[in-house]
Amino acid sequence: MSLPTIGVTMGDAAGVGPEITVAALLDPEITSTCRAVVIGDTARLRRGAQALGLEAEFNEITDPNDARTEAGVINVINLGLIPEDLPFGELSAVAGDAAFQYIRVACELAEAGSIQAICTAPLNKSALHSAGHKYPGHTELLAELTNTEEVSMMLSTPKLRVIHVTTHIGLIDAIAKIEPGLVERTIRRGHAALRGAGITEPRIGVAAINPHAGENGLFGYDEEALKIAPAVDAARADGIDAEGPLPADTLFFLAGRGDYDLVVAQYHDQGHGPIKVLGIEAGVNITVGLPVPRTSVDHGTAFDIAGKGVVDTRSMVEAMRQAIVLAPVHA
Template identity: 60%
Template structure:
C-alpha cells in the first residue's frame, strides 16, 4: 500500500475500481483496511474493502477490494504529512509482501510509493524500495529499470549523490547491468535486445576532452566484455542524443550511469506512463514511477494510470499459473 499519508491508498482504490484489472490478474492489497476505506471515500469509489487474514480468504471479485489487514495505523492518520508510523508501516507492508512472494503465495509485487523521510523516521534507513527489496531477498546485484511506452532505461547507480555515483561506477558493475538488461528483455520476449550504454561526461568524454578518462576506464571494458559474450551492446554514447535515438526505435533499452541521467528522459515522457521495475530480484516487483505527492494527498485527484500500467507489467513479467 505504500505510505498511507500519501496518494498510494487513493490510486489503489481508483485502479481497483476498474474491472479490466480483474480481467488480467487477481489483485489484493497488503496494508490497512481502514485506510483503504477512507481512500474510497476520498476518490468517491463505490467499492467495499474485504479484510482477509490469508490469500486463501480473498475473493478476487470486482467491487470488493481484498486487503490483508496488518492493522498498523489509526483511521485518522493525517494525510500529506511525514509520519514515522506511516513510514514504518510502509516498510512492514513490503516485508510481508516479500515473505509471501518468497513462499510462492503471490506471483508478483506492485508497490505504491513510499516517502523516504518517513521511512527513515520509522527506523528503516534505506534509500528506497530497491534497496529494501535487495536486503529482504539477500540479493547482491539489482538495478532499477524504468519502462515507458517508447523508452526503457536501466541504471548503474541510483539513490546516491552524483560524486558518489561516479566513484561507484566500475567495469564489473556496468557489465552486470548490461547483462541484467539483456536477460530481462529476453525473458520479456525480445530475442536480441539492442542495448545502448550512456557515457558519464558530456559527449561521452569526446576522446578525453571532457572528464578524466572515466569512459575508457569504467565503461569501455564492460561493453567489450558484453560484446564478446554475444550481447548486442554499444557505447559509451553521448546521453544528450542517445535518449532521442532510443525513443525513435534505434535501441530497446538504455543503460544510464546515474539517477537523473535515466530518470529525466522517462519522466519527460509523462509520469503517468512510467513504471519502475526492480531487475535482478528472485521475485517480480513493479512500481509507479512517482512519489507520495503529499501536496495533493487526500484530495482524490491523484492519477492512477501509472499504477494500472505497473500492474499490467507485473502480470506480463510474472510466472503464469495453470488455469
C-alpha cells in the same frame, strides 16, 4: 494457466497510496488478468475509495490463495497499523513504519511462493527514516529483505526504458562506484528483464558518463574507455546486442524514436530526467534482480493532494500491468 498473484503494498498511508491502489485494483483490465492482494490497511483503503468516489467490496484474507477475482472486490491482508484519525498529507512515523511492514510481509509472501510479483505504491523516505528504517528507498529495502546482493532500477514509459548502473548516491560517488563488472551486470540484468517481458532480442544502448562520450579523452579521465567499454565488449561477446559508450544526449534521442529498446544510464539523473520529460504519468519503476519482479509508480507520495480524490492514477495502473506481464507463468 492460472492468473498470477500480485502482492500490492499500499505505501505511505498519509499519501496517495490508498487512492491509487484502489483505483488500479478496480480497473477491469487488471481484475481480469491477475489475482491481486493488497498488503495494507482496510480502513485506509476504504477512505481512498471514498475520496475518489468509488465503490468496492473489501475482502479481508490471511492467505493469498483465498483471494477472490470478482470485479469490484479488493482483497486485503489487513495489518491494521494505521489509526483512524491519521491525517492525509502530513509526515508520520506511524505511516512510515506501516509502509515498511507492508513491504516486509510482501517479501515474505514472495519468498514463500504465495505471490509471483510485487507492485508498490509510493512510500515517503523521511517518514520511513523517522520510523527508524534507514534505507534510501524501496529498491534498497527490497534488496535487503530478500537477501539480494545486487539489483538494478529500471524505469519504463511507452516511449523509453532506462536501467541504472547507480542510483541513490551523489554524483562523485557514482562515478567512483562505476566499474566494468557493475556496468556489465547491469546490461545483463536489463537484457534478461526485457527477454522476460517478451522482447526476444533487445537492442541496448549504453550511455557514456562524460559529454560527447569523453571526446577521446578530452573530457573527463578516460572513464568511457576504462569503465564502460570493457563491459559492452563482454556483453557483446555473449551475443547481447549492446552498443556504447554513446553520448547520452544523442542516445536518449535515438532511444526515444525507437532505435533502442533499453538505455543503460550511468547515474540517477542521467536516466530519470528523460523519463520524466517523456511521461511521468505513465512511468513505471521496475526493480530487476529480485527473486520476483517488482514494479512501482514513478512518482512520490504527493502529500499536497493526498486524500482529495484528484490524483492521476494512470502510473499505478501501468505498474500493475507491468507486474502482470513480468510475473512468472504459473500452471
